[in-house]
Amino acid sequence: MWAFYSALQSALDLLRKCPKCGHKQKVRLLDKNKTVACAKCSNPLPPNGHKL
Ligand SMILES: [Zn+2]
Numbered sequence: 001m002w003a004f005y006s007a008l009q010s011a012l013d014l015l016r017k018c019p020k021c022g023h024k025q026k027v028r029l030l031d032k033n034k035t036v037a038c039a040k041c042s043n044p045l046p047p048n049g050h051k052l
Helices: 002-013
Strands: 015-017 024-026
Touching: none
Parallel strands: none
Antiparallel strands: 015 024
């Protein structure tokens, strides 16, 4: 089950929820460590936001 768990973890890493509008923004693997803009409201979504 560890492979499944780590796959789930990396999937979560590539999904960032916008705190402003609640949109779940998909993040490309290349942009994983970069701040991306929300597709709906352009709010900046910094990396590792879900850990705070
Ligand atoms: Zn947003």
